Amino acid sequence: MSEVWIGVCNEADLVIGAGVCALLEADGKTEQVALFRETPDGPVYAISNHDPIGNANVLSRGIIGSLGSRIVVASPLYKQHFCLESGQCLEDEKASVKAWQVRIARGQVQLKTA
Amino acid sequence: MSADMGEQIFSEGVKQKVIVVGNGMVGHRFIEYLLAHERASEFEITTFSDEPRLAYDRVHLSAYFTGSTAADLALTTRERYREQGVNFILNDKVVAIDKVKKTVTTQSGRIEAWDKLVLATGSYPFVPPIPGNDREHCLVYRTIDDLGRIKVSGAQSKVGVVVGGGLLGLEAANALKGMGLETHVVEFAPKLMAVQLDDGGSKLLRRKIEALGVKVHTGKNTKEIVDGTTCRYKMNFADGTSLETDMILFSAGIRPQDELARKNDIALGARGGIEINDNCRTSEKDIYAIGECAVWNGQVFGLVAPGYQMAKVAVAQVTGGNDQFTGADMSTKLKLLGIDVASVGDSIARTPGARCYYYNDDFAEVYKCLVVSNDGKKLLGAVMVGDVEDYGNFQQLMLNQIDLPENPQAMILPGIEGGKPAIGVDALPDAAQICSCYAVTKGSICALVNDGKSLGDIKAQTKASTGCGGCAVLLKQVVNAELAKLGVEVNNYLCEHFKYTRRELADLIRVKKIRTFAALLAEHGSGHGCDICKPAVGSILASFWNDYVLQPDHVGLQDSNDAFLGNLQKDGTYSVVPRIAGGEITPDKLIVLGQVAKKYELYTKITGGQRVDLFGARIDQLPAIWKELVDAGFETGHAYGKAVRTVKSCVGSTWCRYGVDDSVGFAIEIEERYKGLRSPHKLKFAVSGCTRECAEAQSKDVGIIATETGWSLYVCGNGGMRPRHADLLATSLDRETLVRFVDRFLMFYCRTADRLQRTSVWLENMEGGIEYLKQVVVDDKLGLGEELEAAMANVVATYQCEWKTTIENPEQVKRFRQYINSDKTDTSLAYVIERGQRRPATREEREAGKAVELISVKEHST
Numbered sequence: 001m002s003e004v005w006i007g008v009c010n011e012a013d014l015v016i017g018a019g020v021c022a023l024l025e026a027d028g029k030t031e032q033v034a035l036f037r038e039t040p041d042g043p044v045y046a047i048s049n050h051d052p053i054g055n056a057n058v059l060s061r062g063i064i065g066s067l068g069s070r071i072v073v074a075s076p077l078y079k080q081h082f083c084l085e086s087g088q089c090l091e092d093e094k095a096s097v098k099a100w101q102v103r104i105a106r107g108q109v110q111l112k113t114a
Numbered sequence: 115m116s117a118d119m120g121e122q123i124f125s126e127g128v129k130q131k132v133i134v135v136g137n138g139m140v141g142h143r144f145i146e147y148l149l150a151h152e153r154a155s156e157f158e159i160t161t162f163s164d165e166p167r168l169a170y171d172r173v174h175l176s177a178y179f180t181g182s183t184a185a186d187l188a189l190t191t192r193e194r195y196r197e198q199g200v201n202f203i204l205n206d207k208v209v210a211i212d213k214v215k216k217t218v219t220t221q222s223g224r225i226e227a228w229d230k231l232v233l234a235t236g237s238y239p240f241v242p243p244i245p246g247n248d249r250e251h252c253l254v255y256r257t258i259d260d261l262g263r264i265k266v267s268g269a270q271s272k273v274g275v276v277v278g279g280g281l282l283g284l285e286a287a288n289a290l291k292g293m294g295l296e297t298h299v300v301e302f303a304p305k306l307m308a309v310q311l312d313d314g315g316s317k318l319l320r321r322k323i324e325a326l327g328v329k330v331h332t333g334k335n336t337k338e339i340v341d342g343t344t345c346r347y348k349m350n351f352a353d354g355t356s357l358e359t360d361m362i363l364f365s366a367g368i369r370p371q372d373e374l375a376r377k378n379d380i381a382l383g384a385r386g387g388i389e390i391n392d393n394c395r396t397s398e399k400d401i402y403a404i405g406e407c408a409v410w411n412g413q414v415f416g417l418v419a420p421g422y423q424m425a426k427v428a429v430a431q432v433t434g435g436n437d438q439f440t441g442a443d444m445s446t447k448l449k450l451l452g453i454d455v456a457s458v459g460d461s462i463a464r465t466p467g468a469r470c471y472y473y474n475d476d477f478a479e480v481y482k483c484l485v486v487s488n489d490g491k492k493l494l495g496a497v498m499v500g501d502v503e504d505y506g507n508f509q510q511l512m513l514n515q516i517d518l519p520e521n522p523q524a525m526i527l528p529g530i531e532g533g534k535p536a537i538g539v540d541a542l543p544d545a546a547q548i549c550s551c552y553a554v555t556k557g558s559i560c561a562l563v564n565d566g567k568s569l570g571d572i573k574a575q576t577k578a579s580t581g582c583g584g585c586a587v588l589l590k591q592v593v594n595a596e597l598a599k600l601g602v603e604v605n606n607y608l609c610e611h612f613k614y615t616r617r618e619l620a621d622l623i624r625v626k627k628i629r630t631f632a633a634l635l636a637e638h639g640s641g642h643g644c645d646i647c648k649p650a651v652g653s654i655l656a657s658f659w660n661d662y663v664l665q666p667d668h669v670g671l672q673d674s675n676d677a678f679l680g681n682l683q684k685d686g687t688y689s690v691v692p693r694i695a696g697g698e699i700t701p702d703k704l705i706v707l708g709q710v711a712k713k714y715e716l717y718t719k720i721t722g723g724q725r726v727d728l729f730g731a732r733i734d735q736l737p738a739i740w741k742e743l744v745d746a747g748f749e750t751g752h753a754y755g756k757a758v759r760t761v762k763s764c765v766g767s768t769w770c771r772y773g774v775d776d777s778v779g780f781a782i783e784i785e786e787r788y789k790g791l792r793s794p795h796k797l798k799f800a801v802s803g804c805t806r807e808c809a810e811a812q813s814k815d816v817g818i819i820a821t822e823t824g825w826s827l828y829v830c831g832n833g834g835m836r837p838r839h840a841d842l843l844a845t846s847l848d849r850e851t852l853v854r855f856v857d858r859f860l861m862f863y864c865r866t867a868d869r870l871q872r873t874s875v876w877l878e879n880m881e882g883g884i885e886y887l888k889q890v891v892v893d894d895k896l897g898l899g900e901e902l903e904a905a906m907a908n909v910v911a912t913y914q915c916e917w918k919t920t921i922e923n924p925e926q927v928k929r930f931r932q933y934i935n936s937d938k939t940d941t942s943l944a945y946v947i948e949r950g951q952r953r954p955a956t957r958e959e960r961e962a963g964k965a966v967e968l969i970s971v972k973e974h975s976t
């Protein structure tokens with residue numbers, strides 16, 4: 001099976017040290033994706049923008065950082081931490097959000113959708 | 115079991131009558147203990163006082179001269195006593211006791227029956243038998259009425275003398291000095307505080323007091339008080355010298371008030387005082403004596419803590435228990451004329467064979483002396499002047515007879531790294547009394563820690579360290595030690611990325627002039643940072659350097675509220691709060707707010723801070739909304755920031771019939787000055803135009819109230835979850851001085867508070883409390899005044915309206931798009947109409963299809 005990568009924005013659109021929200025249209029569905037990059041050359045992370053605990057589309061507006069070895073974002077609503085690599089909530093094992101693999105190709109930020 | 119026990123008959127329905135003669139601190143404490151007892155309902159309490167008011171705090175009497183009122187000093191109120199069912203008769207002295215009929219008779223002829231009689235008549239000031247001591251301006255220092263007389267006399271005097279260089283005498287000297295008099299202390303003994311201090315301590319105390327401008331005369335025996343030539347009176351001393359003065363305060367010790375016992379054949383001690391046994395009982399069955407009127411084992415206790423212990427014992431006896439009074443520790447720690455002084459145990463080495471260690475530093479003006487047993491193993495006593503931090507430790511070492519560490523002299527040497535042996539609180543037995551004012555033991559504190567209570571909870575519940583405060587340091591040590599035992603790591607590090615407290619980080623940033631989070635993390639931290647340290651550091655950077663908070667270096671540090679300059683609501687939209695300084699707004703501007711709210715269909719509500727809050731703005735609408743507001747002359751209100759929010763005001767003298775000064779004008783001036791100052795937590799101010807206090811300034815971080823003599827400045831009040839009445843910092847201020855004090859206060863708070871610590875909690879955790887804060891802000895004891903004012907001046911000079919800067923910068927505006935790759939808006943938002951405005955739809959309403967879509971809003975968003 002072949003991989004499917006969909007471009008969502010340009011690398012330059014990202015805000016270093018914070019998050020932005022992009023609209024991903026794939027398989028006839030649209031989803032809000034929160035994109036994060038800590039440093040100009042660092043990895044780009046992509047998780048769902050929807051906070052399942054606060055039930056609102058806000059995760060891209062959270063503060064990013066590290067807890068132990070994990071890179072996380074803190075929800076701006078009630079401050080739970082979500083792992084940027086796995087989407088898992090650190091405070092509530094039943095809560096998790098979708099996480100995408102990300103690559104940069106020719107200055108474009110692409111998500112793996114299949 | 116007490117001997118009385120078997121004879122006590124508690125018949126149902128008939129209450130035992132308990133009469134407390136004297137409603138001073140100890141008498142009142144007896145009543146409190148009895149009311150709190152599980153058998154309280156079996157007793158009817160009646161108390162008599164010959165003063166016109168109920169119990170008040172005599173320990174802090176001198177506060178009466180620095181703005182406190184009789185109400186501030188009161189320990190209870192008439193309403194409270196009535197609610198508690200306590201009968202009280204004021205202004206009527208008990209003059210006779212009928213031991214057979216079990217009644218008392220008052221001066222006015224009132225007769226009351228008792229089953230148990232408690233004498234808590236206190237003491238009276240000793241006035242030496244000097245001819246002329248009854249002249250008009252010869253006064254004593256004991257009651258609130260005495261203070262009233264001192265104020266009246268002080269107002270007609272230029273020079274004042276206190277006779278007595280002991281503890282109370284120096285308190286009285288402080289009062290005279292506070293009234294602006296040329297102040298002298300005349301002491302019979304060759305040194306000050308001869309009972310508590312050794313020669314070295316006394317010498318330093320004298321030097322410090324003289325440096326304050328108080329003249330000290332020791333070894334003076336006053337022969338007579340006669341008419342003066344330059345002043346009202348002249349005191350002639352036995353050595354042939356003399357001193358002219360306009361008024362004289364006698365404060366040469368106390369004598370037990372035992373007149374009632376004496377007249378009614380109740381046994382007295384050899385040198386006066388009502389004799390009591392270990393049960394606090396007098397020679398008569400069912401008659402007890404407690405406090406300074408009592409003599410136990412030949413000793414009168416002139417401090418409040420032993421009186422409280424007696425009150426506890428007497429309550430136990432009255433209620434059928436059997437507590438014993440076994441003497442009391444007379445250690446004291448206090449501030450005299452602003453100088454820290456403490457004495458512990460046998461401070462003047464009276465014990466045979468005692469040996470001493472001394473430490474004296476003439477530069478820092480610190481003196482310490484340790485008195486140890488002949489074998490050097492136990493601490494017998496200590497003296498401290500200028501630095502009393504170790505008071506609690508030394509007191510416990512002495513009381514519990516704990517073995518001293520090797521080289522005990524190191525305990526009084528200055529804190530050279532690693533040099534000071536720790537005095538483990540672990541060594542203290544559970545029975546060790548940590549707080550003697552409220553009789554709180556180490557065991558009871560540890561039990562509460564084990565129940566999961568915090569230091570604040572423990573203070574609130576047990577009142578430990580809230581009396582004289584002498585045990586504050588020790589209490590903290592006990593709590594921390596117990597937490598450590600439970601495996602709770604005790605540190606105040608900000609988070610896992612910085613091994614520093616917020617205060618330490620603030621110092622590092624300020625002193626090393628660090629301007630970005632990245633630089634701070636590289637030099638002093640580890641990891642990537644997190645949602646704890648990033649906003650905290652962002653706030654510190656803003657407090658000191660005041661850069662634009664959304665510039666690339668800082669944007670990632672801000673909480674969502676700050677990052678988008680609005681208050682995030684539950685559905686992910688924001689609220690918009692423009693500044694309305696002082697709550698004053700023109701009709702035209704009010705119309706603009708209405709028009710903007712209408713156009714964007716924003717839910718509109720008036721805030722508690724006299725502003726207008728517009729809810730439901732989508733992130734992508736914020737720049738357009740703010741452009742309209744900025745164009746109409748509005749500025750950001752910083753409602754989203756841990757920053758100065760509003761200055762609430764009443765309408766003041768410009769309109770109000772009762773207004774004393776222009777509260778609105780001053781509120782606007784204050785708000786314009788401090789608007790947007792980033793701080794450890796949000797800051798709310800208020801200005802009232804008279805003491806009716808319609809702006810509720812005493813519940814604010816900074817409260818300003820107009821009085822006939824100028825502005826009063828209150829600080830560290832709070833409403834909300836933990837209401838706290840603000841403390842009076844200074845009175846009779848002009849505007850400029852007040853602004854200077856507020857500059858200093860706010861910057862000191864920004865520098866030293868913990869993360870998200872409101873001013874109220876900051877003050878409660880501050881060692882020395884409001885008195886210390888006064889020294890820093892008003893007296894400029896740390897010499898920081900100018901520096902703090904300059905730092906504030908920099909913040910004021912670099913103010914910018916963040917919304918104006920943002921909408922003028924296209925790169926910033928880009929950040930407010932909902933999607934980085936689309937102009938679409940968030941279609942998941944849904945609302946219902948309620949009372950004519952929209953609110954977020956609940957999940958059930960959404961599912962039932964009741965939500966309305968805001969079509970008009972979409973049209974404006976491009």
